[in-house]
Amino acid sequence: MRNHVRVVVIGGGVVGASVLYHLTKAGWKDILLIERAELTSGSTWHAAGGMHTVNGDPNVARLQQYTINLYRELEEISGVSCGMHVTGGLLLAGTPERVDWLRMAVARGRYLDMDLELISPSEAKKRYPLLEEKHFLGAIHDPIEGHVDPYGVTQAYAKAAQMGGAEIVRQNRVLDTKQRPDGSWDVVTEHGTVHAEHLVNAGGLWAREVGRFVGLELPILAMEHQYFVTEDLPELKGQKELLHIIDFEAEIYMRQERQGLLLGTYERAGVPWSPATTPWDFGQDLLPNDLERIAPSVTVAFEHFPRLETAGIRKIVNGPFTFAPDGNPLVGPVKGLKNYWVACGVMAGFSQGGGVGLSLSNWIAEGDPGADIWAMDVARYGAWANRPYTNAKVRENYSRRFRIRFPNEELEAARPLRTTPIYETLREENAVFGDYCTLEHALWFAPKGAPAVENATFRRSNAHAHVAAECRAVREGCGLIEISNYGKFEVQGPGAAAWLSQLMTCRMPAVGRIALAPMLNERGRLIGDFTLCRLAEDHFFVVGTYAAEVFYLRWFERQLPPSGVSVRSCAMEYLGLSVAGPKSRELLQALVDQNLSTAVFPFLSFARMDVGMIPALVGRVSFTGELGYELWVTPEYLRALYDQLHDAGTAHGLRNFGGRALNALRLEKSFGNWAREFRPIYGPYEAGLGRFVHLDKADFIGKAAAAAEKGGGGVRKLITLVVDADDADAMGDEPIWHGDKVVGWVTSGGYGHSVGKSLALGYVENTVAGETAGFAVELMGERRAAIRSPEALVDPKGLRMRA
Numbered sequence: 001m002r003n004h005v006r007v008v009v010i011g012g013g014v015v016g017a018s019v020l021y022h023l024t025k026a027g028w029k030d031i032l033l034i035e036r037a038e039l040t041s042g043s044t045w046h047a048a049g050g051m052h053t054v055n056g057d058p059n060v061a062r063l064q065q066y067t068i069n070l071y072r073e074l075e076e077i078s079g080v081s082c083g084m085h086v087t088g089g090l091l092l093a094g095t096p097e098r099v100d101w102l103r104m105a106v107a108r109g110r111y112l113d114m115d116l117e118l119i120s121p122s123e124a125k126k127r128y129p130l131l132e133e134k135h136f137l138g139a140i141h142d143p144i145e146g147h148v149d150p151y152g153v154t155q156a157y158a159k160a161a162q163m164g165g166a167e168i169v170r171q172n173r174v175l176d177t178k179q180r181p182d183g184s185w186d187v188v189t190e191h192g193t194v195h196a197e198h199l200v201n202a203g204g205l206w207a208r209e210v211g212r213f214v215g216l217e218l219p220i221l222a223m224e225h226q227y228f229v230t231e232d233l234p235e236l237k238g239q240k241e242l243l244h245i246i247d248f249e250a251e252i253y254m255r256q257e258r259q260g261l262l263l264g265t266y267e268r269a270g271v272p273w274s275p276a277t278t279p280w281d282f283g284q285d286l287l288p289n290d291l292e293r294i295a296p297s298v299t300v301a302f303e304h305f306p307r308l309e310t311a312g313i314r315k316i317v318n319g320p321f322t323f324a325p326d327g328n329p330l331v332g333p334v335k336g337l338k339n340y341w342v343a344c345g346v347m348a349g350f351s352q353g354g355g356v357g358l359s360l361s362n363w364i365a366e367g368d369p370g371a372d373i374w375a376m377d378v379a380r381y382g383a384w385a386n387r388p389y390t391n392a393k394v395r396e397n398y399s400r401r402f403r404i405r406f407p408n409e410e411l412e413a414a415r416p417l418r419t420t421p422i423y424e425t426l427r428e429e430n431a432v433f434g435d436y437c438t439l440e441h442a443l444w445f446a447p448k449g450a451p452a453v454e455n456a457t458f459r460r461s462n463a464h465a466h467v468a469a470e471c472r473a474v475r476e477g478c479g480l481i482e483i484s485n486y487g488k489f490e491v492q493g494p495g496a497a498a499w500l501s502q503l504m505t506c507r508m509p510a511v512g513r514i515a516l517a518p519m520l521n522e523r524g525r526l527i528g529d530f531t532l533c534r535l536a537e538d539h540f541f542v543v544g545t546y547a548a549e550v551f552y553l554r555w556f557e558r559q560l561p562p563s564g565v566s567v568r569s570c571a572m573e574y575l576g577l578s579v580a581g582p583k584s585r586e587l588l589q590a591l592v593d594q595n596l597s598t599a600v601f602p603f604l605s606f607a608r609m610d611v612g613m614i615p616a617l618v619g620r621v622s623f624t625g626e627l628g629y630e631l632w633v634t635p636e637y638l639r640a641l642y643d644q645l646h647d648a649g650t651a652h653g654l655r656n657f658g659g660r661a662l663n664a665l666r667l668e669k670s671f672g673n674w675a676r677e678f679r680p681i682y683g684p685y686e687a688g689l690g691r692f693v694h695l696d697k698a699d700f701i702g703k704a705a706a707a708a709e710k711g712g713g714g715v716r717k718l719i720t721l722v723v724d725a726d727d728a729d730a731m732g733d734e735p736i737w738h739g740d741k742v743v744g745w746v747t748s749g750g751y752g753h754s755v756g757k758s759l760a761l762g763y764v765e766n767t768v769a770g771e772t773a774g775f776a777v778e779l780m781g782e783r784r785a786a787i788r789s790p791e792a793l794v795d796p797k798g799l800r801m802r803a
């Protein structure tokens, strides 16, 4: 074993092997994989090996396509068979809602270059004779589904990596990892210590334990998972191999295994395995079977595929594999641990392992994953994702694996967890709550006496009329919304302004002023958008997206100079309320001594004020497009602030509004949102943020790339569409057509209640971005005509918020 390398990868499952291979592909040879036992000794060896391309997140779907297409290349390079069976697959729907879901998946596939086909039950029967047609309403056919041999794939990655110069050491457990002052790592193993520049935790079933060597508690949990294989069915002999099946109603997947069938379930009563600690002596072991647990699914499968009932069972497998709370992998550098990388929580190693290896190796070798992997980034979880939380959410996610998640559906596990001091008050006001990183926030307000429940649907819900009333209140009078769920940071020190200026594309605001601040990476892509509020020469209050708190802090830490600047999150130290609407100044003026007139406190002003007896930070900003103020207070004052604003607001018809109304109002203003319109795949000019990019100021990260984007015009543009919708609005990820061509995708959509129109924001190719007519958005399988609005639908000049 080498004793000094650039990278040590801990774990020789399919994921670690893929990371190793991809590092060699990136040109890194001085690398070492250390495996406790034999390759595949964790979850990998007993996997069913199924692979598929469809995923709820388009960016993850792209990486799944990459993974599946990689196997041929791997076989050619390594000479090792991956045991590929690209049979094609059927996703079977038995309810109208699931058919809607299939339609949306097919639509999404259009801009992902996926060749998905929506077919009737009788066509499905022709392609899969074992199914009972009457139970189904439709299906998708995907030609590149199938299965591989888990051992073969892992060996192929390993061999290809070794051919590229990597070393693999087996039968050697990593006992500890210790960081040196320079950020490099001592990896202590049973057979000596290796010094490495970088460390990759690909410990799979033991990734949690490996993380604990450095005090890291990764939000992953293993679940027991069962599949069985039937005896051979004589009718399959000599026939073309059967398609891979997902039957959503039975909650099963099924494929052919030799001449029998392999059937696995994601049962509702899933059981975690070793919830606290994975034993080191767990080897290539299986867990005791519990067919009772999967009986409800199997009973439905017998009805849907009657031949199964008479087929004897040859083998039952019950094995554990790990999940993150949302079911997506955990990939990337870990905040606070220099040169420490994770690639774990991968629940679909044979669909995702290649994409995970590619992104992580890019990130290590080039400082950037090379794709939008926010859905897999380990930084999407904060300290709130502790072990009990992870346990509750993983069980929920496992049980819902084959169930529909409606776009307006809020899941119930681990709730309510974090609440603010006005939670009970908002409940009394009949708020319907959503969960945002475990913090409860009001989505909309049901009428007094009515149940505070929203029906889960792809179409307009029972909230529609009530959200309309909330929007009207904001546009015509004034509304109040809690904004505690925003991310907040404090940046202080003599070097604060210079440092922020280096990070952000905008000019630094003067003391008492606010600047809107996009943040770019070195490639000139958007990695954040903030509101910079300057409290003093050396003190900034920075507001951004709370879900990206760890993502931002990881970036900030990387850029911090040794001294002169400090940055910290103060997200839960300041809670907030916003008042918005033409009457909001009158309302607030009744509570503060300062003159709030535009002459004295214009748009983008920021100051400490006493609001009644409550010390607050007050900023004049607007995400609704109306005159508005954001008020930040320490938590113990939030309740009193809410009461005072309501008391003063009675005279002005103040009404609570929630996140749904805010979304509708910002769509009418064509205001983008982080993680929807603004993501690391877009440049600032493409995203319409060019006016906040000051190429004439001193150097900032991404400046050269931004200048090049400005010069070249980028490849796409964010546009606003008015859609001729029926009872379903766009929600994001639908294809945008122009004529007969798919030219882009929707990033967010909804109903603009003040303008009475269905709206969508989305990116389209530059070639059509200047057109007005000829667009269509595919909603529920139908192309709905759309017209580009060259400007925001409400107050395009922004006069109201500046009034």
Ligand SMILES: Cc1cc2nc3c(=O)[nH]c(=O)nc-3n(C[C@H](O)[C@H](O)[C@H](O)COP(=O)(O)OP(=O)(O)OC[C@H]3O[C@@H](n4cnc5c(N)ncnc54)[C@H](O)[C@@H]3O)c2cc1C
Pocket (backbone or CB within 6 Å): 010, 011, 012, 013, 014, 015, 016, 034, 035, 036, 037, 038, 039, 040, 041, 042, 043, 044, 045, 046, 047, 048, 049, 050, 051, 172, 173, 174, 175, 202, 203, 204, 205, 206, 207, 210, 225, 226, 227, 317, 318, 319, 320, 321, 343, 344, 345, 346, 347, 348, 349, 350, 351, 352
């Ligand atoms: C029953 C079952 C069916 C499945 N079916 C499918 C399927 O059809 N399709 C699909 O895509 N996925 C399937 N999976 C999931 C799939 O197995 C996982 O996604 C995949 O195996 C994860 O691979 P990994 O490399 O992350 O983890 P693992 O396979 O757990 O590998 C981790 C490796 O790290 C090693 N290791 C850990 N700690 C140390 C240490 N301290 N020192 C040295 N080595 C260490 C372990 O020995 C192990 O070999 C299934 C899983 C099960 C259990």
